[in-house]
């Protein structure tokens with residue numbers, strides 16, 4: 097029995113390949129470094145969706161569709177805000193996406209993938225500003241997707257932070273059958289529809305063992321406080337059995353390539369040198385401590401560690417870190433849902449029964 101399905105090949109996909117031994121991520125035939133370095137988000141979305149459903153998605157059409165979807169989602173904001181009072185940002189996004197319908201007659205015939213991807217920043221920005229008692233800022237369909245999110249939040253959306261955030265979204269857009277993507281495929285395999293599949297995926301992403309780690313990474317920085325506290329703090333946490341946020345991965349047995357990309361993006365931002373030196377010193381000390389504690393299981397820096405610094409550097413408050421991950425990953429979820437529906441079969445694994453048997457029953461190997 098493979099705990100947590102580790103190493104189990106659950107499906108075939110043309111969308112991404114995570115090579116855990118080499119620390120390499122290939123997305124639809126391209127190294128992630130190439131996509132994050134040189135491509136636009138709309139081009140990556142078109143690549144993923146075309147690969148998934150065999151239709152020729154065009155980057156300009158995606159960009160235009162995302163703009164239209166943001167405007168459409170904005171028309172739902174009053175209703176959305178009336179039912180998300182007091183919710184966390186992820187809970188609000190979950191509710192916002194649930195307000196959408198698989199067939200949305202007023203949405204100018206927008207594809208559901210565009211609708212979901214375009215609606216995310218609108219719901220998140222509206223909810224955040226509303227909760228802060230600030231006036232709402234409407235989307236501008238002529239802006240790039242990443243830039244418009246920063247603008248709707250009232251943040252600096254000039255080219256440097258806007259491009260840094262766009263590169264972040266590309267970096268996390270797809271990553272094999274991680275927990276949330278696998279969830280999206282399970283739900284899609286029942287033909288429940290794209291919206292339900294994406295909502296389910298978001299629920300899986302929300303947990304701290306998956307997409308919920310980058311906020312706690314910054315909390316960890318705050319808790320440690322200064323360089324002199326790093327070593328005793330790590331010893332205390334590991335002795336107490338805690339998991340250190342931003343380290344370890346189910347698949348990578350070497351550095352997560354996305355961590356390197358994000359570290360480079362941090363360098364393009366106006367992050368204080370002290371912050372960066374602290375982050376690097378903490379990273380080194382954690383890696384040493386984990387190597388000493390788990391000599392047979394290499395645990396390295398994962399995507400969430402430098403995500404925290406990138407998102408902090410573009411000005412996002414930490415409660416919007418996990419939703420930002422969802423804003424990027426939704427492009428991958430939609431691709432996997434399309435691929436699953438196009439060629440997949442109902443996903444329904446078996447389990448080994450280890451409970452008690454009714455009196456008199458012979459010891460059967462029951463699967464069910």
Ligand code: ACO
Nearest residue numbers: 304305306307309338339340341342343344345346398400
């Ligand atoms: N800090 C301390 N110990 C750890 C860490 C860590 N970050 N990661 C793993 N370990 C320990 C485990 O507790 C386990 O110890 P045990 O054998 O005494 O029980 C041992 O190392 C082996 O763990 P793995 O099998 O490698 O862990 P698994 O594959 O089940 O979990 C996970 C992977 C969830 C990412 C884990 O490394 C973790 O909890 N990391 C911290 C949270 C985090 O950064 N999450 C974001 C992941 S990236 C993403 O999803 C986008």
